[in-house]
Amino acid sequence: MLSFPGNFPHRQPRWCSSDEACTSGQLVVASRESQYKVFHFHHGGLDKLCEVFQQWKFCAETHLQDQQAADERTCMQFSIRRPKLPSSETHPEESSYRRLDVSTWLSHLNELGQVEEEYKLRKAIFFGGIDVSIRGEVWPFLLRYYSPKSTSEEREALRVQKRKEYEEIQQKRLAMSPEEHRAFWRNVQFTVDKDVVRTDRSNQFFRGEDNPNVESMRRILLNYAVYNPTIGYSQGMSDLVAPILAEVLDESDTFWCFVGLMQNTIFISSPRDEDMEKQLLYLRELLRLTHLRFYQHLVSLGEDGLQMLFCHRWLLLCFKREFPEAEALRIWEACWAHYQTDYFHLFICVAIVTIYGDDVIEQQLATDQMLLHFGNLAMHMNGELVLRKARSLLYQFRLLPRIPCGLHDLCKLCGTGMWDSGYMPAVECTGLHPGSESCPYGGTVEVPSPKAPKDGKKGPKASREGFGFRR
Amino acid sequence: MAETYDFLFKFLVIGSAGTGKSCLLHQFIENKFKQDSNHTIGVEFGSRVVNVGGKTVKLQIWDTAGQERFRSVTRSYYRGAAGALLVYDITSRETYNSLAAWLTDARTLASPNIVVILCGNKKDLDPEREVTFLEASRFAQENELMFLETSALTGENVEEAFLKCARTILNKIDSGELDPERMGSGIQYGDASLRQLRQPRSAQAVTPQPCGC
Numbered sequence: 001m002l003s004f005p006g007n008f009p010h011r012q013p014r015w016c017s018s019d020e021a022c023t024s025g026q027l028v029v030a031s032r033e034s035q036y037k038v039f040h041f042h043h044g045g046l047d048k049l050c051e052v053f054q055q056w057k058f059c060a061e062t063h064l065q066d067q068q069a070a071d072e073r074t075c076m077q078f079s080i081r082r083p084k085l086p087s088s089e090t091h092p093e094e095s096s097y098r099r100l101d102v103s104t105w106l107s108h109l110n111e112l113g114q115v116e117e118e119y120k121l122r123k124a125i126f127f128g129g130i131d132v133s134i135r136g137e138v139w140p141f142l143l144r145y146y147s148p149k150s151t152s153e154e155r156e157a158l159r160v161q162k163r164k165e166y167e168e169i170q171q172k173r174l175a176m177s178p179e180e181h182r183a184f185w186r187n188v189q190f191t192v193d194k195d196v197v198r199t200d201r202s203n204q205f206f207r208g209e210d211n212p213n214v215e216s217m218r219r220i221l222l223n224y225a226v227y228n229p230t231i232g233y234s235q236g237m238s239d240l241v242a243p244i245l246a247e248v249l250d251e252s253d254t255f256w257c258f259v260g261l262m263q264n265t266i267f268i269s270s271p272r273d274e275d276m277e278k279q280l281l282y283l284r285e286l287l288r289l290t291h292l293r294f295y296q297h298l299v300s301l302g303e304d305g306l307q308m309l310f311c312h313r314w315l316l317l318c319f320k321r322e323f324p325e326a327e328a329l330r331i332w333e334a335c336w337a338h339y340q341t342d343y344f345h346l347f348i349c350v351a352i353v354t355i356y357g358d359d360v361i362e363q364q365l366a367t368d369q370m371l372l373h374f375g376n377l378a379m380h381m382n383g384e385l386v387l388r389k390a391r392s393l394l395y396q397f398r399l400l401p402r403i404p405c406g407l408h409d410l411c412k413l414c415g416t417g418m419w420d421s422g423y424m425p426a427v428e429c430t431g432l433h434p435g436s437e438s439c440p441y442g443g444t445v446e447v448p449s450p451k452a453p454k455d456g457k458k459g460p461k462a463s464r465e466g467f468g469f470r471r
Numbered sequence: 472m473a474e475t476y477d478f479l480f481k482f483l484v485i486g487s488a489g490t491g492k493s494c495l496l497h498q499f500i501e502n503k504f505k506q507d508s509n510h511t512i513g514v515e516f517g518s519r520v521v522n523v524g525g526k527t528v529k530l531q532i533w534d535t536a537g538q539e540r541f542r543s544v545t546r547s548y549y550r551g552a553a554g555a556l557l558v559y560d561i562t563s564r565e566t567y568n569s570l571a572a573w574l575t576d577a578r579t580l581a582s583p584n585i586v587v588i589l590c591g592n593k594k595d596l597d598p599e600r601e602v603t604f605l606e607a608s609r610f611a612q613e614n615e616l617m618f619l620e621t622s623a624l625t626g627e628n629v630e631e632a633f634l635k636c637a638r639t640i641l642n643k644i645d646s647g648e649l650d651p652e653r654m655g656s657g658i659q660y661g662d663a664s665l666r667q668l669r670q671p672r673s674a675q676a677v678t679p680q681p682c683g684c
Contacts, residue, residue, distance in 0.1 A: 190565055194489030195510050202507065235488065235536060236512050276541050307547045313513030321512065367547070368516065368531060375515060 053078050083355050083385060091391040097127035105134050113152030115141065121148070126339035127391070129330045135247040142336040143244075143260035145253065159253060166252040170219065173226040188225040188233045192218060199238040203325070205246040216251045217242055223255060224262075231262065236316045243320075243329060264338075279315050280308055283346050285406040285430075290350055290393060297361050304367040310374040311349050318345060319383075322352075327383025334387055340394060343410045347397070351389035356381060404430040405441040476520050476527040476661035478651070480640055481551055482633070483581065484534045485573050486558030487566040491592040494623035495558065496534045499633050504624050511536040514548060523637045529661065530633060549580035553649075553657030554587070554636040559607075561591045561620060562599040567607070574614060582655065586643070588636045591620040594627060 025046040030036040041049065053059045062077040098104070100121075108121045115121055121141075130138050140146045145162075146155050176184060196218040200206050206213050220241055225232045240261060245254045284306060287295040298305040313321055318335060320328045335344045353360075356377055360370050397403075397410075408427050429439040484492040488510065497505040500517040511534055518531045535548050555577050559566040570589070577585050589611045591602065604620060611618035617635055621628040643649040644658065651658040 186565065191488045198508065198510055235510055238510075239512070273542050276544075304547050304550065307544070309514050309544065309547055312541070312544060316512055321509070371514060371516065 050076060083382065085355075085385055085388055085392070089392050090388055091127075091395045093127060094388060094391065097124050099128045099131050100124055100134070100138065101131040102134055105130075105138060113155070114150065115148035118148040122337045122339050126334050126337040126344075129333050135329075136249060139244065139247055139336075140253060140257050140260075142333065143257040144264050145256045145260045162256050163252040166223065166255050169223045169227050173223055184225070189222060191235060192221045192225075192233050192238070195235060195238040196221065200242040200246070203242070203246060206242065213245065216254075217245055220245065220251060220255045220258060224258060227259070228262070237262075239317050239320055243325070243332075276312070276315070279346070280306075282343060282407060282410060283308065283311070283349055285404060286346055286350055286397075286410070287353065289400075289404065289407065290397070291354055291357075293361050294353055294357055297364070300364075301367050301370075305370075309367065310371045311352075314349055314352070315345065319348060322378050323381060323383040323386075324379060331383060331387060334390075340398065341410055344390065344394065346410070347390040347393045348386060350393055351386045352377075352381065354393075355386060355389055402426045402428050404428065405439055406430060406433060408441070476529040478526065478641070478644075478661055479529045479531060479659040480553045480637060481657040482530050482532040482636065483549065483552045483555040483577065484532060484558060485555055485577060486590075487560075487563075487569050487573075488536060490558045490560040490563070490566050491623045492536065492556075492558050493534050495556065495590065495592060495621065495629055495632070496532055498623045498626050498629045499532070502626070504626075514544065521634060521637060523634060523641055526641060527661070528637050528641070530637060532633075545576075545580060549577065551655045551657045552577075552581040552585055553640050555581065555585055556590050556632060556636065557587050557616065558590045558592050559602065560593050561602050561607075562593055562596045564601040567602045567610075570610065571614075574616075582657070584643075584649065585657070586617075586636055586639045587614075588617040588619065588632055588639075590628075590632050591618070592623060594620040594622040595624045 024040070024042045027039040027041065027046065027049060028036050029039070054061060058080060059078050060080075062079050104124070108115055108117070108124075110116050125138070125142070141148055146158070150158065173184075196214050199217065201214075206217070217238065221233055221237060224237070241254065241258045244257050244261070245251070248254045248257055284295065284298070287298070298308065318328075319331050322328070323331065331345075331348060335348070338344075341347070352374075356374070359365070360373055363369075365373055403410075403426075405427050427441045429436055429441040431439075433439070484496055486492055493508055493511050493515070494505050496515075496517055497503070497508070500519050514533060514535045516531060516533045518529055520527055520529045522528075533548055533552070535544065557570060557573055557577070559570055561567075574587065577587060589607065591604070591607050607620075608618055610616075617639065619628045619632050619635070621632055623629060640649065640658070644651060649658065650656060651660060
């Protein structure tokens with residue numbers, strides 16, 4: 001008998017005897033909830049299956065306590081091997097931070113309610129995340145609605161002023177001429193109305209018929225399109241605003257947090273074509289640097305492969321549909337922390353590809369199959385593992401003595417004090433991009449001109465020639 | 472678990488937001504209505520092997536939404552599509568009004584020869600109908616489209632829509648009007664050794680067919 005995976009109920013039937021002639025048996029597949037399915041095999045079929053499982057890298061044989069000698073085993077148990085991250089591949093500061101809870105949060109504030117050291121706070125959030133109970137309070141800082149320098153009093157005044165502004169925007173929307181309104185309805189409201197009723201409805205906060213929170217979300221999106229007519233509304237925005245509303249609760253505050261999100265977070269800031277192209281360009285470069293085999297696979301697929309359709313949704317919704325909500329929001333916070341880079345989301349992409357992309361390379365999956373592969377992984381990936389891997393990738397990236405010019409932006413300062421180590425790597429031109437002859441970072445890889453960036457800080461003294469990105 | 476088929480057709484599902492594109496796809500693949508579905512972001516797809524006129528055809532159906540602003544997505548999405556379901560919602564005139572624009576996209580970005588079937592979806596909501604069968608038929612005729620009213624909720628005409636489109640493509644191959652060998656035709660010959668079914672391995676490993684004893 002073969003059971004698979006673990007957590008198997010005790011009352012397991014064992015009716016395949018150790019009789020030599022026995023060529024039949026059952027495969028039992030058990031779920032965590034102890035539901036199980038039994039499949040019957042004859043003519044040695046089970047033995048074949050065992051062989052397959054034994055050779056399959058994602059499958060581990062679990063040894064039972066009362067293990068018999070190998071040749072007379074009647075029962076074998078396997079479990080699915082979950083991907084793990086060796087300790088050598090984690091960020092050295094990985095375990096120094098716990099989740100930011102009320103008391104640690106308060107310790108970051110002085111008596112006036114100002115954030116004492118913004119950088120420390122961001123770093124703590126980057127590693128540890130924010131406790132659910134204070135998300136509504138801390139997110140407005142991360143989304144740059146509140147300045148960290150502001151006092152509690154100033155924030156209260158700001159909220160009052162911003163609420164008034166919000167109401168004015170809403171008035172403007174409601175005062176449209178019939179003609180304006182027709183255009184607005186066609187370009188914005190038509191889609192917003194369709195989308196808000198199918199956004200996060202399984203979340204308690206938005207559940208049920210005539211839920212007033214759905215109506216709030218709708219008004220925020222409509223008012224945003226009035227506030228910023230160039231961006232207007234595009235599908236995906238409702239997915240981004242819903243979790244903020246569910247944490248921040250107040251409609252006007254949520255609106256201004258959303259404004260901050262759209263302005264300051266690059267991957268969705270203005271979901272225009274150029275932005276997406278830019279993100280994909282960086283991601284390709286980052287993959288070339290960190291995961292050459294995967295990059296080469298994309299290249300072998302040609303233009304369609306390099307478009308990386310499989311990660312468009314990752315970028316647009318910041319992984320919201322790839323992970324269960326709790327994990328997705330942890331990823332949001334890590335990205336919003338803007339710790340050492342504005343592009344942490346790209347490191348998350350690389351982490352996913354690194355942890356879950358082996359099959360793509362091994363089986364040489366075509367563009368469509370790759371889309372299916374990553375599509376099927378949605379909601380089945382381990383968000384904590386991906387985050388840890390991404391943090392480690394960022395750490396390793398920052399140790400590189402030289403980075404290709406295409407990735408220079410990834411290392412640019414993102415807010416004062418972000419570049420804590422005080423060192424900038426040398427930037428060199430890869431010669432791979434159009435106009436590379438006039439690239440400020442030199443001609444080719446062979447003749448590097450490691451011209452330091454503006455602030456002229458030097459690379460690390462110790463040679464790190466031997467350092468490479470490893471999976 | 473290799474899968475054999477004679478042809479593989481790439482299909483698109485296009486149309487305005489909220490017309491039920493993903494639900495049509497889901498109904499066709501899973502034979503059931505997708506409750507509480509999210510709006511699609513990015514590209515999703517599904518595939519199903521069907522029997523059409525004695526041939527096995529694998530339909531690979533691409534579903535996208537809201538991403539028209541991304542040239543890169545649009546290019547890859549439309550490239551090499553052999554057929555398309557052009558979907559509107561019979562209870563929303565607005566979705567009907569934008570059909571011409573969608574059709575232009577399909578014919579310019581995919582191929583002028585793309586076989587398109589017009590689907591008036593949400594047929595089950597007849598009391599709220601804003602677009603009559605007659606006017607849509609006329610639009611279909613003027614633009615050389617096939618036409619069906621469908622319901623992703625009840626499943627009515629869903630299978631027919633996909634099959635009708637596939638059948639037309641097969642007929643065009645038979646008559647020589649479509650050449651599967653041509654690049655970007657959206658048609659590939661089936662070759663089990665080249666295109667194995669790529670399911671996640673776990674699915675293959677844990678779902679052996681019970682022998683029924």
